[in-house]
Amino acid sequence: MLPLGKIRGEVLNKIILRNIDIEDPKVVIGPREGFDAAVIEYDGENYLIVATDPVLGVPEEHFGFFTYHFAASDVAVFGAKPRWLVVDLLLPLGFTEEKLAGIMKELNEECRRYQTAVIGGHTGVYTTIKDITATTTAFGLVKKKELRLPLAKPGDDIIITKGVGIEFAVGVSYFRKDELKGLLTPAEIAKLRGMYKLETVVPDALTVRKLARGMHDATEGGLTALHEIADNSDVGFRVYYDKIYTPPLVKKVLEAFDVNPLTVSSTGTLIIISPRGNSRRIIEELSKNGIKAFIIGEFT
Structure with a gap:
């Protein structure tokens, strides 16, 4: 049985990565332990940074804040300013329009703060959803010479x-x-x-x-x-x-x-x-x- 939380590195390598075998020459960094975003060739000067994160188990009154920041943070640590978001919102039965409006207003506040555009997504109410859940995918561009990877040198x-x-x-x-x-x-x-x-x-x-x-x-x-x-x-x-x-x-x-x-x-x-x-x-x-x-x- 898998334990709670993010899967361990050995499971990632043994099961997840072993069953992903389509390669693309434009992918510079794909799924890899210790790297929370992908790096993709975009043009001659820039890389496209892509990260996705779930949002659950956070205070409902600030759900919009976390819907922005969890995935956006993973893009920012690679040196890229979050530019685009795709948001998937899954709502439980009984969720109100007022609550949804509150989430969207807070999400939009963060998007305005960092000039990030929501470019797509999905929103729906489902009987199998007990608590509001989201998945956000964030995208950002970074100049190739300014890409930051989680790698160190002795003395750092x-x-x-x-x-x-x-x-x-x-x-x-x-x-x-x-x-x-x-x-x-x-x-x-x-x-x-x-x-x-x-x-x-x-x-x-x-x-x-x-x-x-x-x-x-x-x-x-x-x-x-x-x-x-x-x-x-x-x-x-x-x-x-x-x-x-x-x-x-x-x-x-x-x-x-x-x-x-x-x-x-x-x-x-x-x-x-x-x-x-x-x-x-x-x-x-x-x-x-x-x-x-x-x-x-x-x-x-």
Whole structure:
């Protein structure tokens, strides 16, 4: 039986990739462990970056936000500005026009923010759908010389943005709010709920894409993504535990629920592979945009 969550690398290689055997000369990077987007030849100067992501198990009142940012983040970490979206919305029986309008308005706000066009999709109500679910495919263009891959060289710094564990803590504040009574004040819970806006790496990646060697988000296993980067790069890495930042409210929740900050899914945390000479400037540029960043280790 397959475990919950994103399938492991060995299953990807043994079953998924083994049963995909049509090759196309325009595909530069196809399905591959550690790479969350495809890279396709577009023209003489640009690559087309394509990524797809499911949206489920997120706060319904902010479903439009996540419908944009999950897939858009995977495009942005390759150095591309998200330009087009295709959105598939599957709705349960009883879903109202008012709720659908709320989702679309929020999705459109994010599209306006980043000048991304929704170019197609599908929306329907189905008896087999118990909770609203979406799948978004995002597309972006990047100049060939500005493509960023999640690959490192010895001596590169490891930088993370925002801190770890935000996704888990925010989820608790929406879906297990009663369990936070006595741990956080009502004002703190409200503040934590507002941190859903941090669950994206689009602004982070677009800010530093010309300075970073590569980037990867910390979704599905948190900082364990470093193992994928190291394996694909044939390097090692060293992380200093005391350098790993966790926002104070998030830290309270992680400790109360006995959750390991190194392995918990941390959507919104960007892992930046930085040539050592660029690290200071990367942190400064992120700070100018209101994004905290921290050097937590290096590749060896």
